[in-house]
Amino acid sequence: MANRRVRVGVVGCGLVAQVMHLHYLRELADRFEIAAICDLSPTVLERVGQEYGVARRFTDWRQLLAEPLDAVLVLTSGSHAPIAIAAAEARRHVFIEKPIALSETEGREIIEAGRKAGVHLMVGYMKRYDPAVERMREELPAFTDLRGVITTTLESPFRPYVSHYPLVTGTDVDPAALRSLQADDDRRVGLAIPTEDPLVRRVYRRFLLDSLVHDLNLVRGLLGEPDHLEYARLAEEGVVAVFAFGKVRCVMHWVNLMDGMARYRQEFAFYSPSRRATLVFPSPFLRSMPTQLVLEAGASDGSRAWQTVETVSYEEAFKRELVEFYDCIAADREPRTTAADGVRDVALCQALVTAHLNGAAMALPAT
Numbered sequence: 001m002a003n004r005r006v007r008v009g010v011v012g013c014g015l016v017a018q019v020m021h022l023h024y025l026r027e028l029a030d031r032f033e034i035a036a037i038c039d040l041s042p043t044v045l046e047r048v049g050q051e052y053g054v055a056r057r058f059t060d061w062r063q064l065l066a067e068p069l070d071a072v073l074v075l076t077s078g079s080h081a082p083i084a085i086a087a088a089e090a091r092r093h094v095f096i097e098k099p100i101a102l103s104e105t106e107g108r109e110i111i112e113a114g115r116k117a118g119v120h121l122m123v124g125y126m127k128r129y130d131p132a133v134e135r136m137r138e139e140l141p142a143f144t145d146l147r148g149v150i151t152t153t154l155e156s157p158f159r160p161y162v163s164h165y166p167l168v169t170g171t172d173v174d175p176a177a178l179r180s181l182q183a184d185d186d187r188r189v190g191l192a193i194p195t196e197d198p199l200v201r202r203v204y205r206r207f208l209l210d211s212l213v214h215d216l217n218l219v220r221g222l223l224g225e226p227d228h229l230e231y232a233r234l235a236e237e238g239v240v241a242v243f244a245f246g247k248v249r250c251v252m253h254w255v256n257l258m259d260g261m262a263r264y265r266q267e268f269a270f271y272s273p274s275r276r277a278t279l280v281f282p283s284p285f286l287r288s289m290p291t292q293l294v295l296e297a298g299a300s301d302g303s304r305a306w307q308t309v310e311t312v313s314y315e316e317a318f319k320r321e322l323v324e325f326y327d328c329i330a331a332d333r334e335p336r337t338t339a340a341d342g343v344r345d346v347a348l349c350q351a352l353v354t355a356h357l358n359g360a361a362m363a364l365p366a367t
Contacts, residue, residue: 005029005030005031005032005033006031006032006033006070006071006093006326006329006330007033007035007068007069007070007071008025008032008033008034008035008069008070008071008072008073009035009036009037009038009064009065009067009069009071009072009073009092010022010025010034010036010037010038010072010073010075011037011038011061011064011072011073011074011075011076011083012038012039012073012074012075012076012077012097013037013038013039013041013044013045013048013075013168014039014044014075014076014077015162015167016075016097017048017073017075018048018165018167018168019162019165019167019285019287020126020287020318021073021075021318021322022034022048022051022052023287024316024318024319024322025052025322026052027319028319028322028323028326031322031323031326032322032326034052034053034054035054035056035067035068035069036054036056036057036058036064036067036069037049037052037054037056037057037058037064038057038058038059038060038061038063038064039059039170040059040170040173040174040177040178041059041169041170041171041172041173042059042170042172043168043169043170043171043172044168044169044170045057045058045059047168048168051168061083061086062086065086065087065090065092069092070092070093070329071092071093071094071095071325071329072087072092072093072094072095073094073095073097074087074094074095074096074097075097076097078181078184078185079101079102079106079184079185079188080096080097080099080100080101080110081101081102081106081107081109081110084096084100084101084110084113084121085109085110085113088110088113088114088116088117088119088121089113089116089117090117091117091118091119092119093119093120093121093122093325093328093329094114094119094120094121094122095122095124095322095325096110096121096122096123096124096339096342097123097124098123098124098125098213098214098217098342098345099209099210099213099342099345099346099349100123100339100342100343100345100346101342101343101346102185102188102189102192102205102209102346103188103191103192103346103350104192104343104346104347104350105191105192106188106192106346107339107342107343107346107347108343110339110343111339111340111343114339120328120329120332120333120334120335121338121339122321122324122325122328122335122337122338122339123337123338123339123341123342124321124337125214125217125218125221125321125337125341125342126284126317126318126320126321127214127217127218127281127284127317128217128218128221128321128336128337129317129320129321129324129336130281130291130317130320131290131291131312131313131315131317131320132279132290132291132292132293132310132312132313133218133221133222133279133291134312135293135310135312136222136268136270136277136279136293137222139275139277139293139295140222140270142275143270143272143275143277144272145272145273146248146270146271146272147248147271147272147273148248148249148250148251148270148271149219149223149245149248149249149250149251149268149269149270149271150250150251150252150253150267150268150269150271151215151218151219151250151251151252151253151266151267151268151269152253152255152265152266152267152269153211153212153215153253153254153255153265153266154255154257154263154264154265154266155207155211155238155254155255155256155257155258155264156257156258156260156261156262156263156264156265157258157259157260157261157262158264158283158285159262160262161262161264161283161285161286162285185205186201189201189204189205192204192350193350193353193354194353194354194357195353195357199234199235199236200234200353200356200357203234203235203236203239204234204349204350204352204353207234207238207239207254207256208234208239208349208352208353209346209349211254212239212252212254212349213345213346213349215252215254215266215268216252216345216348216349217337217341217342217345218268219243219250219252219268220341220344220345222268223245223248223250224245225245225344225364225366225367226243226244226245226250226348226364227244227245227246227363227364227366228243228244228361228362228363228364229241229242229243229244229348229351229352229355229361229362229364230242230243230244230249230361231355231361232351232352232353232355232356233356234352234353234356236256237255237256238253238254238255238256239252239253239254239352240252240253240254241352241355264282264283265280265281266280266281267279267280267281268281273300274297274298274300275295275296275297276295276296276297277293277294277295277296278293278294279291279292279293279294280292280293280294287316287318288314288315288316290311290312290313290314291312292309292310292311293309293310293312294307294308294309294310295307295308295309295310296308321337324336324337340367344367348364351364
């Protein structure tokens with residue numbers, strides 16, 4: 001694969017595909033060739049195909065998998081398991097947007113398919129490839145007495161952040177197909193969590209799997225694996241959780257402000273007696289908008305303290321994760337964000353539901 005472009009098929013040409021993945025696949029034309037695309041909307045297929053010069057267009061992902069491809073990007077909004085498993089069985093490397101699956105069981109089936117086929121599976125956690133996050137990893141060893149971590153996500157309407165992009169939408173998707181996909185989604189959620197409570201099911205599907213899964217993955221990428229889930233509360237207003245990473249407690253607060261103003265904000269703060277650090281993330285829909293790293297330190301025997309605000313890089317995390325996908329194929333190595341990594345996050349989302357329903361803390365099994 002060295003010195004050869006990877007022929008990719010893209011399944012799902014919706015929002016994240018148009019805003020990020022297709023855009024950066026084209027920028028990385030020295031590494032990737034967009035060989036085929038698939039979407040349920042013929043209008044989207046035609047317009048996107050014209051924009052990116054892709055002649056091979058399909059409304060059925062099974063037909064796309066029959067093409068001579070090296071890899072497949074699974075960017076659909078429903079369960080990724082059927083497409084990812086079939087792609088692996090067809091001996092295609094697979095990039096899967098988060099969440100990897102709707103349950104831990106589904107995710108393990110994907111892993112097994114990839115293992116049997118000998119292909120690489122990567123989950124799209126772009127924040128792990130953010131230069132500021134990588135810089136934070138360099139700082140963490142200096143936090144020898146880390147005493148607390150607080151993550152805050154203020155989830156706001158996303159439309160104002162994408163309205164300046166020339167997005168293509170289609171109203172020509174078969175309504176029966178949409179109903180079938182929604183029924184399948186509901187069935188899979190029912191298998192994942194032990195409740196019929198519509199609020200809990202909605203929070204699991206739309207808050208935890210669609211958004212908070214990023215927070216879980218980033219914290220795990222920096223701190224390792226949590227050993228206890230000490231508290232969980234799921235509500236329409238948001239999610240509050242407390243995880244224990246050894247002696248360090250991580251408080252996670254995800255606030256549902258999607259019916260309010262367009263002021264997305266996300267912070268990950270790390271506290272020790274003499275050092276503090278905060279990652280401040282912009283909306284993920286703004287290309288090349290840098291994450292800030294705020295570093296603070298001070299003397300323990302006086303009033304002197306100081307703060308540094310770093311703009312680490314303007315490199316786009318979505319682009320950098322695609323480079324990682326290419327490199328893991330070319331070098332025949334595992335990516336930084338593996339399928340097993342993604343499955344662990346889904347399992348933690350299921351644990352949050354269990355802890356909320358039981359109203360009790362729970363030990364988390366080791367990976």
